[in-house]
């Protein structure tokens with residue numbers, strides 16, 4: 001149990017592990033739907049330190065990983081245009097499209113820029129009135145309010161050279177799709193704390209009731225994750241199915257109301273493809289009709305694009321918890337963070353990259369190698 | 373991109389009608405939008421995600437989380453400090 005010493009509070013970590021072991025009498029499968037939690041679990045070996053009966057399944061919690069291939073290909077087509085400055089969060093640069101990635105477009109002379117905030121993209125548009133500036137607006141509910149604000153500000157400031165390529169995804173419909181699937185093995189969920197800090201925890205109540213499944217709002221630090229797991233196991237062992245909040249220092253039941261209002265104004269709900277999983281009804285946001293002028297898909301003609309996924313990649317099965325990353329034949333051979341075949345190997349929050357970073361390179365000196 | 377980092381609000385100002393702040397993350401300072409946390413004051417701690425304050429939090433939890441980010445060596449990465457292409461983010 002050497003790893004417990006590496007928790008920032010080993011005494012508390014030990015107590016939580018002991019308590020989980022004490023109450024566990026049967027096998028349970030718990031899914032986290034948050035890339036930060038996946039990363040935390042693998043980095044700290046939480047999955048290995050839990051009693052054998054408690055299995056953690058790493059769900060589709062990394063927005064970079066589930067952004068559909070068709071959208072990536074559209075991004076690549078737009079970014080390659082000479083009149084365009086294409087702005088993106090850094091972790092999208094190596095996500096493989098059908099043939100290339102944004103990094104390659106950049107090295108071939110495309111003006112691709114990494115931004116920290118969507119407002120940086122708005123500023124770039126103001127500074128370059130004779131260029132078209134496109135921001136790649138992806139992410140879960142946490143990223144949506146910032147992305148929505150960039151569109152709103154661009155409109156208020158009369159910018160005609162700013163647009164967004166939107167591909168937002170939503171957690172509750174994904175949980176619905178997973179529990180509703182005939183192959184579902186999940187007994188309880190950790191809900192992503194930061195998503196809930198924006199949307200509130202109220203969204204998860206109906207899921208708990210409809211499927212009689214425990215959902216615990218959980219932070220992403222190792223002790224937060226452990227506490228979330230402890231509460232899910234306690235509910236399962238006692239035959240309860242409730243919505244609990246184990247991240248009260250950040251998450252209020254109602255969430256961030258001004259942020260939700262902005263989302264409601266700028267976006268509308270739509271069906272969305274999830275890379276590796278397929279279409280999930282009403283699981284995404286796109287720009288509302290009133291903001292169509294800012295939609296990069298309308299501004300640039302990128303209508304029909306033929307997509308092609310690597311034949312080796314099993315990311316879809318990884319994302320649904322059907323296999324673990326190291327059960328994929330390409331893992332660590334054809335597919336590495338430097339040369340990823342699937343999106344789950346790209347982002348540090350993707351399950352394949354997390355496994356590669358912390359399990360294959362297990363020596364203490366190698367832990368911390370960046371996969372960026 | 374997924375993680376949100378806590379920081380301390382050290383200065384608040386208005387930029388063409390949008391409430392903006394300078395937020396200190398363990399020594400790294402960034403320009404952050406406060407539009408979604410209208411009641412935040414100088415001295416408060418807030419969780420920041422891609423340049424926006426999304427939730428308040430108490431000082432003790434904020435400092436603990438920041439220490440963890442630093443120890444993991446991911447503070448700079450999460451704050452986009454390496455992205456030198458964009459002038460404004462690298463300070």
Ligand code: SF4
Nearest residue numbers: 314315328335342352
């Ligand atoms: S290891 Fe690579 S090829 Fe295999 S599922 Fe993961 S991303 Fe796909």
